[in-house]
Amino acid sequence: MGRPKAWLEWHGSTLLYRAAALLARTVDGPVVVVAAPGQELPPLPAGVSVAEDPVEGLGPMQGLAVGLAAVADRAETAFVCSTDMPFLHPAFVRRVLRGLAPGVDVALPVARGFRQPLAAGYRTSLAGLVTRLLAEGDLRPGMLYKHCEVVQLSDDDLLADTQLARHDPELESVVNVNSPDDYAAARDRLPPEVLVECFGALARNGGHRPRGVRAATLGAAAAEAGLTLDRHVVAALNGDQVTRDGALPLVAGDTVAFLSADAGG
Amino acid sequence: MTPGGFFGRALLVDVEGREAEGAVLELSERVLRSYLGGVGLGTWLMHRLAPPGVDPLAPQAPLAFVFSSLVGTPLTTSAKFAVVAKSPLTGLLTDALASSQFAIAGKLTGHDAIVIRGRADELSVLLIDGEGVRLEPAPELAGLSAAEAETAAKERFGRTWRTAAIGPAGERQVRYATISHDGRHAGRGGLGAVLGAKNIKAVLVRSATKVSVADQKGVLAAARDLRQRSFGPATAKYRELGTLANLLAFNAVSTLPTRNFTAATFDGAPRLAAEELHELRGVARNSCASCSIGCEHIYSRKGGGQQRMEYENVFALGPLCGVSDPDDVFAASARCDELGLDTISAGGTIAWAMECVERGLIDEPWLRFGDGAALLRAIDAIGAREPGLGELLAQGSRRAAAVVGQGSIDFAPQVKGLELPGYEPRSLQAMALGLAVNARGADHNRSGAYEADLSGELDRLDGGAAHVAAAIGTEDRAAVMDSMILCKFLRGVFDDPFTEWARLLALVTGWNLDAAELRDAARRIVRAKRAFNLREGATAADDTLPARMLETPLELGSGRSAALDARRLRSMVAGYYSARGLDEEGRVRTADLEDLLLDA
Numbered sequence: 020m021g022r023p024k025a026w027l028e029w030h031g032s033t034l035l036y037r038a039a040a041l042l043a044r045t046v047d048g049p050v051v052v053v054a055a056p057g058q059e060l061p062p063l064p065a066g067v068s069v070a071e072d073p074v075e076g077l078g079p080m081q082g083l084a085v086g087l088a089a090v091a092d093r094a095e096t097a098f099v100c101s102t103d104m105p106f107l108h109p110a111f112v113r114r115v116l117r118g119l120a121p122g123v124d125v126a127l128p129v130a131r132g133f134r135q136p137l138a139a140g141y142r143t144s145l146a147g148l149v150t151r152l153l154a155e156g157d158l159r160p161g162m163l164y165k166h167c168e169v170v171q172l173s174d175d176d177l178l179a180d181t182q183l184a185r186h187d188p189e190l191e192s193v194v195n196v197n198s199p200d201d202y203a204a205a206r207d208r209l210p211p212e213v214l215v216e217c218f219g220a221l222a223r224n225g226g227h228r229p230r231g232v233r234a235a236t237l238g239a240a241a242a243e244a245g246l247t248l249d250r251h252v253v254a255a256l257n258g259d260q261v262t263r264d265g266a267l268p269l270v271a272g273d274t275v276a277f278l279s280a281d282a283g284g
Numbered sequence: 285m286t287p288g289g290f291f292g293r294a295l296l297v298d299v300e301g302r303e304a305e306g307a308v309l310e311l312s313e314r315v316l317r318s319y320l321g322g323v324g325l326g327t328w329l330m331h332r333l334a335p336p337g338v339d340p341l342a343p344q345a346p347l348a349f350v351f352s353s354l355v356g357t358p359l360t361t362s363a364k365f366a367v368v369a370k371s372p373l374t375g376l377l378t379d380a381l382a383s384s385q386f387a388i389a390g391k392l393t394g395h396d397a398i399v400i401r402g403r404a405d406e407l408s409v410l411l412i413d414g415e416g417v418r419l420e421p422a423p424e425l426a427g428l429s430a431a432e433a434e435t436a437a438k439e440r441f442g443r444t445w446r447t448a449a450i451g452p453a454g455e456r457q458v459r460y461a462t463i464s465h466d467g468r469h470a471g472r473g474g475l476g477a478v479l480g481a482k483n484i485k486a487v488l489v490r491s492a493t494k495v496s497v498a499d500q501k502g503v504l505a506a507a508r509d510l511r512q513r514s515f516g517p518a519t520a521k522y523r524e525l526g527t528l529a530n531l532l533a534f535n536a537v538s539t540l541p542t543r544n545f546t547a548a549t550f551d552g553a554p555r556l557a558a559e560e561l562h563e564l565r566g567v568a569r570n571s572c573a574s575c576s577i578g579c580e581h582i583y584s585r586k587g588g589g590q591q592r593m594e595y596e597n598v599f600a601l602g603p604l605c606g607v608s609d610p611d612d613v614f615a616a617s618a619r620c621d622e623l624g625l626d627t628i629s630a631g632g633t634i635a636w637a638m639e640c641v642e643r644g645l646i647d648e649p650w651l652r653f654g655d656g657a658a659l660l661r662a663i664d665a666i667g668a669r670e671p672g673l674g675e676l677l678a679q680g681s682r683r684a685a686a687v688v689g690q691g692s693i694d695f696a697p698q699v700k701g702l703e704l705p706g707y708e709p710r711s712l713q714a715m716a717l718g719l720a721v722n723a724r725g726a727d728h729n730r731s732g733a734y735e736a737d738l739s740g741e742l743d744r745l746d747g748g749a750a751h752v753a754a755a756i757g758t759e760d761r762a763a764v765m766d767s768m769i770l771c772k773f774l775r776g777v778f779d780d781p782f783t784e785w786a787r788l789l790a791l792v793t794g795w796n797l798d799a800a801e802l803r804d805a806a807r808r809i810v811r812a813k814r815a816f817n818l819r820e821g822a823t824a825a826d827d828t829l830p831a832r833m834l835e836t837p838l839e840l841g842s843g844r845s846a847a848l849d850a851r852r853l854r855s856m857v858a859g860y861y862s863a864r865g866l867d868e869e870g871r872v873r874t875a876d877l878e879d880l881l882l883d884a
Contacts, residue, residue: 216536218559219529220520227532227559251517251776253740255537258549259842262740276536279521279529280739281776 024103026061027202030210030235032266033061034196035102037235040064041268044256045109046116048094052102053082064266079137080149080158087146094143101137103196105205108270110183111192115140115172124167130174130190136160138193142167186272210235211271215244219279221252229274238265240275253280287793288498289353290316294329295395297410297417299402299482300343304410304419311396315884317795317805321352323379324767324809325397326368327816330377331882333399336819340372340474341457341481343403349448349487351391352769353792356495358507360514361771363387363574367448371473372481373459373629373680374701374725376817378473381729381766382448383572386465389446392491404483407455409437411445414492425485427452429622430464433486441488449486450476451624456669457481458678460629460703464621467592468572471626473702473724474680498794506791510777514576518776523569526581527595528558530706531603537738538840539708542603543653544635545697545830548708548838548846552608556598561610577773586611591618596728599706600631604697605638605659612656616663623667629680632703634662636681636696637673645690648673694831699726700822709829710838710846712737713747717856718755721827721870723813729772732758745846752859760806767809810864812880815872824870827857 025035032040035052043050043064050067054060056075063069070089074081083099090097096119098112111128118126119140126140145167152162178184196202210233217226226244234240237256241248248254248263255261255276256269269275286292294309309332311325319325326348333346347369354362365387371378390398393412400410409422422440425433433449447465454461454476461476462469470476479487497503521529534540535553542550554560561583567590570580582590591614601607601616620627638653640646651658651673665674676684681696681703697704702725709716718731728734736754737744764785765772778784782799790797817826828834829848837847861870872880 218533218536220517220524222559227557251520253738257842258536258538259840259844260740261537261738261744264740276533278533278537278738281518281521281735 023058024196027103027196029105029205031239032236032268034105035061036064036266037268038100038102038104038107039067040266041107041109041270042098042100042112043067044260044267045112046098049090051086051089053086053089064264077153078158080153080160080163083141083160084146084149084153087141087143087149091143091146096140097143098140099137101195104138104192104194105196106187106191106194107138108183108187108192110180110186111138111177111190114177114180114183118170118172120170122168123170125164125169126172127164127169128172128177128193130172130177130193134171135193186270209233210239211269211273213240213269213271213273213275215240215275215277217244217246217277221246221277221279234269236265236269237262237267237275240269241265241277244277246277251280253278287313287316287353287795288496289357289792290321291394291396291495292316293395294397294399295393295412295417296333297398297400297412299400299404299410299419299484301405302408302419302421304417306412306417309399312884315881316396318808318881319812320764320767320789320805320809321396322350322364322366322381322767322769323368324763324805324812325352326350326366326379327377327809327812328881329397329399330368330370330816331812331880333401334370338370340370340375340478343482344401345370345478345481346399346401347475347478347482348397348399349390350397351387351395352767353789354768354770355391356388357497357503357792358574359503359770359788360507360511360574360576361572361774362769363572364769364771365390366766366769367463367470367475369475369478370820371702372457372477373474376700376723376725376820376822377813378475378724379766380463380470380472380475381769382463382465382468382470383575383771384466384468385573386446386448386489388573389491390489392493392495393489394493398487398489400479400482400484400487402482407483407485409486409488410484411441411488411490413490422485426455430462430624431467431621434466437486437488445488445490447486447488450479451622453623453625453667454480455485456667456678458625458666458669459680459683460626460633462624462626464624467621469621469626472628472727474626476624497792499791502791506788510774511576513777514774516777519577519773522577522579522773525558525562526579526593528561528581528593528598530595531598532557532559534706537711538838538842538846539711540603541599541697541704541706541708543606544604544639544695545704545708545832546639548711548840550603550608553603555608556602556610556613561593565610575771577771579773583614585614585618589618593617596706597627597631600628601659604631604635604706606653607656607659608654609656612659616656616659619660619663619667623663625663625667628705629703630663630666632697633666633677633681633684634659636684636692637662637677639695640688640692645688645692646673696830699829700826702726707734708838708846709833710848711840712744713848713856714742714744714751714754716747716829716833716848716853717751717860718759720829720853721755721857721860722759723810723817730759730762730766731755732762732772745844747848747852747856749859752856752863755860756863759810760803763806763809764802767805807864808879811872811876814866814870815877815880815882818871824857827870829853
């Protein structure tokens, strides 16, 4: 593909930025990116930190150990994913994390016919176990699962979640970009469809009524609405957090409300 | 020498029997420079003139109309006056601003403030001009709306007089009655009841002199510049749709208080939205004197007539009471204007009563959420202080809850007795702090911390240190704007507010002011308000929110929960005290009292 996956562009964001920012808008706790030794990373969203993997070449288990250890003092559970998942949906993340019921160590999706260890939920307390297994030469995720309580989440289990079924019925959240053809196919896909509303002085010609636009980022949605996010314009995502971050990733089903930044009396 | 823009004196009017007597209180340059005018100077006057512990409705309680150095200049939005008194609703300091020609004529009587004390024997009007003060019996004005009284006063005394008047609610001393001029209301805290308690239906003022400014050319140039900037994007919302533009936006971000703060979104919001009404009902746009923004949007009413609508009256008489029919809300708003009632307190108190009825605490089964006719009936009962429900609700939600008991205070939508404006504290947590600590009570004009919540620069659901700093910042800016005085709708045009305001004041007054001095003035004004309240018995326990806000999380449309518990609020209040230099009980430190010039 000519570039490291983290740097690949998808509708206005690098894949890494999109994955990190999507997790940041989805979970309450910290978001950590695990980097290989000396790896140059593209810009990351504000508040996302980097944990450097001290050892190269040990594969995803090593990254898992570093990542879990990096957040263990701030979170009991973590969603772990690879960087190359442009269709990851917050509803998928939330569904998987709900699988980490008391006593469960790993919530492991078995989606689209495959186990998905890099789109799974883990207890952060597993960091030590993973490190020990690595030291013993067990480099495959499957070896970890023999030592802890794993709940597998089938397609049906996952799609029982109405939000996930509505916004990602094909479970494309787990689709990776592993080859130039994969990447080309991903880029050919249209950005997600989101609803846009404009209020107050920004609502001209009925602009306050919701309308669908294709946009992978907040900035793109603003452009579709004929707006620029500046000191006079902010956006509220799904009626929740207010932001001016044009790089904020959007997903299918999002509603974006654009408001005057001087909202108030 | 008196600084430019000021006369250096306040007129003290004592009303007794059928007479009014005027005396002059000299205002030193030090006091004027320290308090700027408007709300700041009014606060200082209350310290000096209100007897400690005075009943706000007693004859000796002073009521001050206060102007500023900018009033009468061509600076856009400067034609405003502050009305300041001890509130019959909160028992603490209250101040409210209104606009237009009364401000200019009142100042050009030759005074920086007019303070009224005493009580007339019968309903009267008070006239003030260059020839002095006089009291005229006016029994024929009894029962008239403020607008009708204004018209009648003009017919009787002549068109050169400018009038501030009360409606029937003020005459009857409803604790949240307003004082009005030209359709604009000094609305919050019951100032109309204070004037009504003095048996004064209206105050008439007439220009008698001129006032000089330090740098006339500089003021004109600044006025041209400011006027030009007032046409930019920072004021677009006010020009194009008015404050009612907030309604649909607030609904979208789950901060539109609904059914007495039991929800933060309202299904009926689209029917009340400015975006819809503007197309269907918008008929005119008006401005105050000396204003280039023109925020007043006038809508047609079904069956004829027109009504000015703002976000706060629509929120309070619409979603807060569960009413979604715009004609019901228009009618309720018009009725409040006719009676001279603060729409926020009226709506909040009625919404509380509706919930009491729903819970079986008040036996008035007709008073239901969503019933526009019931809303109107309740407003009329309040305006008339009808025995029973009207008399109960005329006291405001805090006093009414004390009568009803049974835990109803927990959901009375008030802070310090003043009903909450249309900003949901749980989903706007910088604003929550601002509402809790403000001297006037639950108030959005003396603390505009919602700006920070809606800026995208902090998490509005997770109040902490950043929210404290934001709340203090907006409170300071409001203190200066309300004292110098400029309309807050202009605030967005200033890139470096304190520096730019200092420059404007320097041009008018001749003072060599800078931003630091103005920041000091802001802090002084905020401290002086707090010092007054402490003198009148306020404590740290008053700096809180209704129990509902602290105990019941709110589900947002996104699925997240907006929770503001007592611990978090206490932590923010403690941060506020610390940053304001107050002691742990929120008291002004002895060392800072000297700076308030209370003995000057």
